[in-house]
Each structure stands twice: as C-alpha cells, then as structure tokens.
Amino acid sequence: MNQQDPIIEARDIHKSFGQVTVLTGVDLEVWPGEVVCLMGASGSGKTTLLRMMNHLETPDRGTIRVGGDLMGYRLHKGRLHELSPSRVADQRRQIGMVFQHFNLFGHKTVLENVIEAPVGVLGLRRSAAIERAQDLLAKVGMHERADAYPAQLSGGQKQRVAIARALAMEPKVMLFDEPTSALDPELVGGVLAVMRELAASGMTMVVVTHEVGFARGVADRIVLMSDGVIVESGPPDEVLDRPRHERTRRFLSAMR
Numbered sequence: 001m002n003q004q005d006p007i008i009e010a011r012d013i014h015k016s017f018g019q020v021t022v023l024t025g026v027d028l029e030v031w032p033g034e035v036v037c038l039m040g041a042s043g044s045g046k047t048t049l050l051r052m053m054n055h056l057e058t059p060d061r062g063t064i065r066v067g068g069d070l071m072g073y074r075l076h077k078g079r080l081h082e083l084s085p086s087r088v089a090d091q092r093r094q095i096g097m098v099f100q101h102f103n104l105f106g107h108k109t110v111l112e113n114v115i116e117a118p119v120g121v122l123g124l125r126r127s128a129a130i131e132r133a134q135d136l137l138a139k140v141g142m143h144e145r146a147d148a149y150p151a152q153l154s155g156g157q158k159q160r161v162a163i164a165r166a167l168a169m170e171p172k173v174m175l176f177d178e179p180t181s182a183l184d185p186e187l188v189g190g191v192l193a194v195m196r197e198l199a200a201s202g203m204t205m206v207v208v209t210h211e212v213g214f215a216r217g218v219a220d221r222i223v224l225m226s227d228g229v230i231v232e233s234g235p236p237d238e239v240l241d242r243p244r245h246e247r248t249r250r251f252l253s254a255m256r
Contacts, residue, residue, distance in 0.1 A: 005068065007032045007173060007204050008053060013062035015048055015228075022048050024228040026062075030173075035205045037215040037236075040225035041251055046208045049225070050175055053206065054095040055088050067094050067172050093121065096166030096174045100182045102158040104150040104165070110137065111146040114165045122169065129168070136164040140194045156187030160194055167198075174198065176207040212255055216240055224248050 008030035015023040023045045030036050038046040051057040052064050055072035063080070064071045069091055073080040083091075104113050114133035118124040124132070137143040140160040150158055159179055166174060176195070180188040192214050199205055199218045209215060215222050215236055222239040224232040226247040232239055243249050 006030055006065075007034075007067055008206065009065040010049065010052070011063050013049065013052065013064065014060045015045070015052070015057065016060060022228055023059075026225075026228070026230060028223065028230065030204060030206055032204055033202045034220045035199045035207070035218055037219040037222050038206065038208045038225060039210070039212075039215060039222055039251070041254070044225040045228040046225045047177055050177055050206060050208050053173075053175055054092050054097055056097075066091070069094075089121075093169055094172045096169060096171035098159070098162050098166055098174070098176045098179050100178050102150070102155075102162045102182075104158055104161060106150050109147050109149055110142060110153070110161050113150070113161060114168050117165070118168050132168055133164070136167050137161070139167075139197070140164045141190070154187055155183045156190045159183065159191045163191075163194055163198070173204045173206070176205065176209070178208050178210065180209070180211060210255065212240065212252075224251065226251070 006029035008028070010026060010028040013023050013026040026045070026049060028049070038050060040046050048057055052059055053066060053071070058072060063073070071091060072083055072088055074083060105116065108116065111130065111133055114136060115126065115129040118129040118132060119126055134143060134146065137146055140163055142157060142160050142164065145153065145157065153161070179195070180191050183191065192211065195207070195214070196218055219236050221233060222236050223230055224239060231245045232243060232248045239248065240252065243252060
C-alpha cells in the first residue's frame, strides 16, 4: 500500500442478523491520516460496519481491506477462504479498537493492562513495554494512576486507559465504538480531549459517535448512515449545516 491508497476500503458490504438487514451494499474508503465520524440513529448499521474493520463481525457479502490486507480472508482462484484465528489476530495488530465499556482486565493494574499485549503479542521486552506504557499514560493524563486497578477508576479514566492500551500496539488505524456513550456527562470532555490530541497527531481514526460537537471540530469527514446505507458523506460543515437529505435533517433535528 502506498500513500495514494485508502488505508481502509469497504466494498459492497451486506450484513443481516436473522431476518434483520443491517447493511446493504455499503462502500467506504478512509485515507491515511483521515478522521471519519460515523453517525446515525441507533440501528443504522454504523457499529456493525466498524466492527467489520477488524473482523469482529463478518460480512455476508463484500470485502474489507485494511492497510491493503483483505480482513479475515485470502483470495484464491477467485474465491474467499477464511483465515485461521491466529492469522486474523496477526492482522488485528495494525488496528487499535476502543469499546463503549472499556474491556480492561479487572485483575491487572493500569500499567499491566497497557503492557499486556506489547509483551504477550509483540514480544516486546518488559522494560521497553513499561517505558512505552508510561509515555502513553502520560499522554492520556493517567500516569499517576499506573498502579491503580480498574475498579478504583472512574469511567472516564478507564476509557483513557483503554485508549493508551490500544495505542501501545502502535496501530496504523484507531477504531472507536461510541467511546463516550457509557460515561457520565461530566466525564466525556476528558476522553474527547485525548481523542482530539490523537487526531491532531495524524492518527487515522474511525469514530462511531453521537457527539456532534466533537465531530464538527475533529472530523475530516462525517458519514451519515440510515437503515444500513450511507445517505450522506462530506466535510462537517456541509453535512451538519447544509445537509442534502431529509434523513440527515431528521437525525440532526433529533440530536438538538
């Protein structure tokens, strides 16, 4: 992959769960260094699309490439063959993901949570992993809580640790699945501030969010989804201030 290629490329993505159609023919490209916010009402398909980017969900039809790699599959003689779990795990090393509910190891300290994957997956020396973790915890404002356990932290603090943990793998792309939706309102600002700094550093980010102010200030592009399709895509001022589609206008009206 060169800098002229998209770092994420979704083509003709279809997905149903039982009788419920979630995605219908979605195409999306994300370019290196770009911040894309996926927005839309609950059930619009945005989280399912995000989870496909690191093969946590599989498409019924279509393909997703990240960094040029066909996620979860190899193409042989015109047919897709599913990769082994270990090969999928190798692919996921280039992708950091931050979930709604943190997913920290409760029995490990903040520092231990952050060094777990670099040591266990990348084979980094423990001393080097600790140095990297300390730098990242300082970046997210959590260096003074390195010896605390998740149960001793607020939701906002847990989420900042989760961001540091994802960054410790030095990913090419960061995926965020509504990272502030489980937080009390007064804790949202601290997490969004960390994400703004990350975006300013040039990290490629795809963010599922309902935070209109964050999307306006940070996104290079907002992608508005409804009923399993992309109905609008463009710079924040166009999508938020001059929406072309009625479904976009209805969504934004409900958010105000």
